[in-house]
Amino acid sequence: MMNVLDAQDVLKTYFGYDQFRSGQTELIEMALNQENALGIMPTGGGKSICYQIPGLLLDGTAIIISPLISLMKDQVDSLEQIGIHATYINSTLSKEDYMNRMHLIREGVFNFVYVAPERFMSEHFLSLMKQIDVSFLAFDEAHCISQWGHDFRPSYRSIIPVLNELDHIPFKLGLTATATPEVIQDIQSLLTIDHNHVINTGFKRDNLHFHLVKGQDKDRFILDFIEKHKQESGIIYAPTRKLVDSVHGLLLQKGYKAAHYHAGLSEDIRRREQSKFINDEKTIMVATNAFGMGIDKSNVRFVIHHSLPMNIEAYYQEAGRAGRDGEPSDCILLFSGQDTQLQKFLIEQSGLSDEKKVQEYKKLQAMVNYCHTENCLSAYMLDYFNDPNRYGECGHCTNCTHTDEKIDRTQDAQMILSCVMRMDQKFGAGLTAKVLKGSKDQKVKQFRFDHLSTYGLMRNKTEKEITQFIHFLVAEGYLTTGDSKFPTLQLTAKAAAVLKGERAVYMRQVTIQEADASDYDTKLFEALRTLRKSIAQDENVPPYVIFSDATLKDMSRL
Numbered sequence: 001m002m003n004v005l006d007a008q009d010v011l012k013t014y015f016g017y018d019q020f021r022s023g024q025t026e027l028i029e030m031a032l033n034q035e036n037a038l039g040i041m042p043t044g045g046g047k048s049i050c051y052q053i054p055g056l057l058l059d060g061t062a063i064i065i066s067p068l069i070s071l072m073k074d075q076v077d078s079l080e081q082i083g084i085h086a087t088y089i090n091s092t093l094s095k096e097d098y099m100n101r102m103h104l105i106r107e108g109v110f111n112f113v114y115v116a117p118e119r120f121m122s123e124h125f126l127s128l129m130k131q132i133d134v135s136f137l138a139f140d141e142a143h144c145i146s147q148w149g150h151d152f153r154p155s156y157r158s159i160i161p162v163l164n165e166l167d168h169i170p171f172k173l174g175l176t177a178t179a180t181p182e183v184i185q186d187i188q189s190l191l192t193i194d195h196n197h198v199i200n201t202g203f204k205r206d207n208l209h210f211h212l213v214k215g216q217d218k219d220r221f222i223l224d225f226i227e228k229h230k231q232e233s234g235i236i237y238a239p240t241r242k243l244v245d246s247v248h249g250l251l252l253q254k255g256y257k258a259a260h261y262h263a264g265l266s267e268d269i270r271r272r273e274q275s276k277f278i279n280d281e282k283t284i285m286v287a288t289n290a291f292g293m294g295i296d297k298s299n300v301r302f303v304i305h306h307s308l309p310m311n312i313e314a315y316y317q318e319a320g321r322a323g324r325d326g327e328p329s330d331c332i333l334l335f336s337g338q339d340t341q342l343q344k345f346l347i348e349q350s351g352l353s354d355e356k357k358v359q360e361y362k363k364l365q366a367m368v369n370y371c372h373t374e375n376c377l378s379a380y381m382l383d384y385f386n387d388p389n390r391y392g393e394c395g396h397c398t399n400c401t402h403t404d405e406k407i408d409r410t411q412d413a414q415m416i417l418s419c420v421m422r423m424d425q426k427f428g429a430g431l432t433a434k435v436l437k438g439s440k441d442q443k444v445k446q447f448r449f450d451h452l453s454t455y456g457l458m459r460n461k462t463e464k465e466i467t468q469f470i471h472f473l474v475a476e477g478y479l480t481t482g483d484s485k486f487p488t489l490q491l492t493a494k495a496a497a498v499l500k501g502e503r504a505v506y507m508r509q510v511t512i513q514e515a516d517a518s519d520y521d522t523k524l525f526e527a528l529r530t531l532r533k534s535i536a537q538d539e540n541v542p543p544y545v546i547f548s549d550a551t552l553k554d555m556s557r558l
């Protein structure tokens with residue numbers, strides 16, 4: 001009978017480590033007892049060893065199912081380097097190579113076989129599974145199996161029903177670094193893992209410093225930041241291909257060594273750009289969220305998000321690509337109020353069922369709330385994940401540290417908030433700004449807003465300034481654009497306090513120049529507006545209901 005002492009031996013002789021890390025012993029013990037188990041550990045926490053050591057100690061071949069095709073080769077290579085026989089099966093293999101490997105698997109040559117979910121599901125592979133001695137199945141990146149996860153892979157989920165046919169396989173392990181309570185629940189029920197077999201060491205990563213930057217020109221911020229961190233490697237995430245190209249172009253133009261990556265580039269270019277980044281030939285990677293899953297680069301010193309991510313899971317995972325080596329690293333989110341609209345738009349056009357959309361809206365709301373919280377940012381996310389081991393404030397995020405100089409904008413805020421109230425909280429930022437500016441716009445007259453006491457109250461400011469300040473109020477949580485997909489401004493409890501004079505509104509001194517016309521948000525919304533106009537002349541029609549499929553396609557190219 002194998003025991004933990006054997007495991008300790010293997011840890012030392014094969015991997016060269018003296019001690020197990022938190023959670024590893026428990027998981028390995030369960031595996032050696034052939035019990036189903038789920039391990040939740042932060043990125044870099046050492047999940048691989050939790051299946052590699054049992055795989056070495058138990059008879060038969062361990063099958064590791066992983067959606068990360070790009071990592072398989074590296075993982076197999078590093079096992080082979082320490083004298084462990086392993087192979088992988090995925091779509092990158094030639095027919096000949098594939099047949100050859102399948103043959104060797106049948107011969108029982110390998111201790112470990114890494115396989116992509118869709119390959120696992122092939123008839124050929126499944127029938128092989130029934131013929132050989134399998135020690136266990138490990139589901140790496142197990143959150144991808146849950147439709148509540150942010151990175152759901154239907155092909156991964158489709159494995160579950162066929163597990164019935166594979167009931168000779170003694171047990172299953174699940175491993176993941178990002179899972180909300182619902183996702184954990186889901187994985188447990190899909191893989192039949194009971195409560196006592198879930199080992200959750202938490203998600204906390206002390207070396208990550210989270211920052212939130214609001215109301216600043218994003219391109220300027222990035223240029224300034226990169227200038228100060230010239231020697232360091234970092235990733236900049238942007239929400240659209242077009243924006244990736246534009247930020248990438250900007251960096252090249254300023255002479256920085258930047259790579260780029262998105263689904264619109266050929267596979268060849270993507271591979272080249274990725275390897276230049278990994279090998280530090282290029283220090284900065286500008287990418288959409290297509291980049292990063294399965295990238296194992298330890299010295300990433302910063303991750304900047306150019307815009308609001310779709311939810312906390314996605315953000316924590318993307319930001320978490322910084323500092324895998326444990327060194328202090330910065331995770332910066334550049335937020336402006338308009339960002340929310342893009343994410344709502346993406347949810348609307350996602351083709352999800354209404355029920356799923358409601359879920360996504362809720363998750364988006366939690367992401368927006370992250371941008372409004374005045375408490376520790378790191379603690380906010382750990383709370384979201386229901387982290388069992390979170391204690392207190394991190395001491396180094398924006399909210400734990402900021403002492404910036406602030407300016408009092410309470411009066412401006414009161415004007416805007418009371419105008420929103422007088423417009424019955426039924427309109428968006430554009431029309432509200434027009435009313436405050438005292439515009440003679442057709443719609444202002446039509447709704448008789450020129451009779452409101454707030455009409456023209458901010459006449460001395462430009463419409464753009466007013467709109468920007470409204471977006472600031474949204475970003476700060478004085479206004480929301482509602483739960484619905486229509487961006488109508490609504491007052492929050494915080495706004496009520498401001499209107500009653502019980503609360504002041506401060507804006508942090510913006511040391512970096514205000515947004516100019518090259519600002520992405522402005523451009524995006526101009527494009528949205530133009531498109532909308534080209535379809536319906538009526539500005540009253542909320543934008544989301546009138547886009548045709550063809551238009552949606554145009555927009556996804558923005």
Ligand code: ADP
Pocket residue numbers: 017018019020021024041042043044045046047048049177
């Ligand atoms: P992840 O949880 O992200 O899958 P990995 O399994 O890739 O993490 O492990 C991250 C790093 O930690 C690897 O370099 C691994 O060798 C190392 N590691 C794992 N377990 C231990 C340990 N007990 N002691 C020291 N280093 C370890």
Ligand code: MG
Pocket residue numbers: 047048140
């Ligand atoms: Mg891993």
Ligand code: ZN
Pocket residue numbers: 375376377378379393394395396397398399400
């Ligand atoms: Zn903090």
